Amino acid sequence: MTFKKVDEDMNILFLTLSKMEDIRQRGIYTDLVRELSSRGVNVYIVSPRQKRENLPTELSKEGNIKVLKVKTGNITATKSFIEKGISTLMIEYQYLKAIKDNFKDIKFDMIMYSTPPITFNKIIKYYKKHHNSKTYLILKDIFPQNAVDIGLMKKDGILYNMFRKKEISLYNNSDFIGCMSYGNLDYILQHNNYVTKNKLEIFPNAIEPIEKKQKTSKDKQILDKYKIPEDTTLFVYGGNLGKPQGIDFVIKIVDEFYKVENGHLLIVGSGTEFNKINTHIENSKPLGVSIFERLPKEEYDKLIGCADVGLIFLDYRFTIPNFPSRLTSYMENSLPILAATDKNTDIKDVLLESKSGLWCESTDENKFIKHAQKLSSEKELRENMGLSGRKYLEDNYDIRKTVDILLNHLLEGDAQNV
Template sequence: MNILFLTLSKMEDTNQRGIYTDLVRELANKGVNMYVVSPRQKREKLPTELSKTGNINILKVKTGNITSTKSFVEKGISTLKIEDQYLNAIKDNFKGIQFDMIMYSTPPITFNKIIRYYKKHHNSKTYLILKDIFPQNAVDIGLMKKDGVLYKVFRNKEINLYKNSDTIGCMSKGNFDYILDHNNYIDKDKVEIFPNAIEPISRKVNIEKDKKVLDKYNISQDATLFVYGGNLGKPQGIDFLLKVVNEFHKVDNGYLLIVGSGTEFNKINNHIENIKPKRISIFERLPKEEYDKLIGCADVGLIFLDHRFTIPNFPSRLTSYMENSLPILAATDSNTDIKDVLLESGSGFWCESTDANEFIKYAKKLSIDKDIRQDMGLSGRKYLEQHYDIRETVNILLKHLEGDVQNV
């Protein structure tokens, strides 16, 4: 069986860990021939290239700059051009291959031409992994006007994407409900929950912190280490994050470590340099191995989302924190159901990202109470193993190809 997977996630090496690489590896482990199409953005100055390892084929396609670009116009143009770039590269490099399924994740919403082509010529089944509800998310945070031409163009593409998809896999119940409530033309039977999932690492046995790593970053071994790792853009509600930076001195024994890149990195970095707070550090980029070591020393994982969102975002870093048995402190909009997961799993605290005082109150509690941190961390790890293990959740996708799987 052959599955074509279209993604904007950079996938140079499927041995790396992440929600998409883990998905690709698990499908390959089940005998599926995987054909992954991933971007090589203009800034990388690398050509289109095909690589193969076992039954995983990765086609890295030269594209414009789509992610981490400060120009919304450049991002928009590159996003509109990507489907032709991908389709031409697929035709050139995967000649003669019959695809049983086309699997694709949002963003972007501009793969309709590819999807229609393979539905028509290969009779391929089509599966949308919905990770992003665009363009409404851009409207929510003021990047686009709902009565504007750009919104209408992208909204039309979004509608066509949903119509062209045989199945839409949503990250959570909140996403499931939102898609159906705001798109009454979608048949409920074609929508299901396909959560963010990973192949969990073994549970930590040694809970001793790596003193060498902490010393390298001038972090006290006795400090309660709060870590935010991920995108630093407008979706994260940066003004609220800056309020947390201003108030974090109130968290006794706490240390705040911010690791990420994005359009708002310089704004955060400049603010920290100007006020020179104690026990706060920010890094734009760290090697994956180095970041993993720091996460291994962390005591609390942080999640931030802009309070204006009307769509139920569900950040994938939740699984990373749960995997490492970290309690979670999330400050988000009120529409995301991540707060419900934290409550159900007993894995952390939530507040709306308008209330810095509430955030600091929970941070203080987590900083001084090791037992709560440990209990929440273990509860989160247990919840991950029950709900977000890719070795189990991949079967949600494969049931749509049951006859083909039996013949692999």
């Protein structure tokens, strides 16, 4: 398969809240940046260094990738919604100043930015006006409605109205909006009648897939280290443990997991709700359940290599169609997926279409446990679902294909047909 390349100097400015200390690490944004770089694009990344890290603003370079790490307030894993809000509002001023200071002689052909946050409007407008830059929004988060759904913000309150105006401005200032799924795309059209359909396209969570591994046996050494029995069916949840995950439901699953014969539940993550679930596990000491807040990436990857099932949790109250990037990690490792989410996400449709997993609403712990029992007892089913998921990833979530979407706009300026 032939992919597009850039023959002349072209510059993309990428604004993100993701930590970009090492662009060689694997992830949806680092993989995207490296692939753009390999096609000849000069990529200028702006990412945060949060206050708690106590590090200065710093510019680093690797080939045709420059990473500007800007000192900001604390914007993730904060216990104070007020602190997070103020830091988020300040970030566009901090970013714009740092960009002007460090990239003042660079003309940007495209400004690319992901949500969260929705507060990059001043930067986007500045470069549209002064550089005639194309603007591309990678929509990973529909805010402020997601905060309303889970009770973090009041609909039509002062905060909501302020952020909603910024959201509308962001969509208006974006030449193109890349949506994770058709559910996302349809939601934007239905709830924002000022957005034209030709501005929207599918830009899925995508990665550079690692070589397909043939799993023969589990790594006994890493399992022993974390006291996980080698002969169990290992169910793994890895990722954020916050309000969006619906932690009360996860706690119900923890309490009921003893019913999954030969199953072991491993939870690895951090976030605002970690202490709640960790305290519950420490007090109730459920059978066949382990939890860790943070693990070295190398060791987490080894545990994923031992996993038999990947788990996804989302709060049942969401009206917006979230689409967790965790899905690609599980598919990459040929893991069947068990997802408990709201009814509105179309992740359930992807699991059905790809034949890669099972789904239930995150109010039905009995159905979840029945699905877990089925997956625990049927090895052939797990293997077939895992292989189907891996093929679906290669066909639909390969970063090389999504980079072609960007280069189509960069080189031709033609909107993609939805």
